[in-house]
Amino acid sequence: MEYVSLEGLRNDGRRPNECRHTSCAFENPISANSCSGSAEFTFGQTTAVAAVFGPHSSLSTSTIDSLSIERLKVTVEITSAAFGMDAIPKKRATNAATLMKSSKSSRKNKELAVKFEQILRCCIDAKRYPRSEVYVSAATINDDGSASAALFNGIVLALVDAGIPMLDVFVAVCATRLDGETLLDQNEVEERGRGVECFVVAETKERRKTDGLQKGNIGFNSKMNDDYGDDDVKRIVSYDISGGKLAPAAVDDLLRACAKGCDEVSRVVRKAMKKRLRKLASTTRNLA
């Protein structure tokens, strides 16, 4: 199967470096009432929702580890809605097969949750919240590829909605290498192509032009920065390449495309934040 046509278009009509339609909303209807912040994020047909509970006091004082005493502890839980996964073929739709499928995806979700916890630890201004913890619950409502990026973005939005201090608006995108091309924000068909996959989280704040050589303030992989003198790539906070081998030039291409994708997503996200602020501020001003 060819993933990029001769005209340079992908099977859903996008160019290789193009994201699907991105949208986000605050207060997802599933969990809006009980939590302190919630959001919904979509890439095309991939939809993820996230809800933040807390911050509240660390529940069990006896099991406090040294980290959570002086910093905010973040716990992430990720689930996938059973109706949101790709349909199970009729032949295999026995009970056992369904169970196997769900256990596999729950292992994947657990891994993802641990990864997100680690990334979020350097994204949140955690020192301001000693002896407290925050619980994040996220779910894939519909998986049409790049679900991990949608989940991460949903979580970041929910944290911002809950008023938890973040060093920046961190956004994530996924990309894959197929047919020797970098495909940004792969959909489900491209995900099944089993190319090398990449998950990137990048900071998106405007930097002054002059400090192009300066390193960011968070857990950078310094080796990477030395190898690639690119401004866009310098913004990358965390990346994860899996599923095969790649030539250095291809990695460079992949990361650069992801960094560009993050910028694009962050524009949508920041716009949504401003809109939300305007809406909330409009109701609370000069009321008798």
Next chain:
Amino acid sequence: MIVSEVEQQMRERKMSALQSLTTSSAPSSRVMLYTTPGEVVDGVNASEGFLKGHGTQVSEGELRATVSGVVERVNKLVSVKPMKAKYTPETGDVVVGRINMISSKRWKVDINSRQEAVLQLSSVNLPSGQQRRRNEADELNMSRLFDTADVISAEVQSLFQDGAANLHARSTKYGRLSRGVLVEVCPSLVKRLPQHFHALEVAPGVFIEVLIGCNGFIWVGSPGAATSKQATNEKSKTHEEELVVVDKKERENIVRVANCVRVLDEIFFYVTPQSIMSIYKQSEGIDAKSILTSDGFLARVIEREIDARTRTEEDADML
């Protein structure tokens, strides 16, 4: 869910009303600055110097926001206040809280902040007003004073190093709340006012008591539910004796006022006695339970607000 045509229309009306509220022109006196995390705070000149307040960080010599919110400036102190956040306690705040746990000589109280508040046994008056004996029996009797899951009113006495609140209830105003309901709203909708205990006159001669806690917990109860503890103090009533039956009419009034508060939270309006009463007056003729569920009612509330605002803006133009 099947939605009737009328409901659909009402929902659209609500949405469009909300939309026009957002676009209605801002008052000229105050320009709001909104920022998102990581953005350089507008109007701050790094060379002139600034003081880093809440919700900000200094990175690369520039002041950047860490939360999505409104910029507030006091001289050189710049802070960003998020629209929705947990309650941040301040000394002197009147709060409503729920007892989470009894530990040695103290209660742990949930006051909707990021840390559990502490109410020490020594900072509580006994209901009878008698002197407390500092013995073991006294400690064992703590649950008779406030038990877990009781809702109490108290004042923030001081703050601990990590931002947790130390409460006191050393006044006859404070203590266990009864004969009412607890409504939780967003803490930023409550402004600090000189008075937090209010008696609303819902009908001539009929009062409902409202205690607006600074932490967004609001107690709505029958008259005397929150304030006049003096009457109960004389006879040193136990918990069971306090459980007076509230008659049906009064219960209805309480629920209606509570729902009015929930409406204010839903449409994100400040919760003040005036705003509660204004919603209450508009809700006349609708039964208490449909105040919350009817989009038509919410639409009317918002439209009235827009009307009021355009009128004040016109008045301002005339002057």
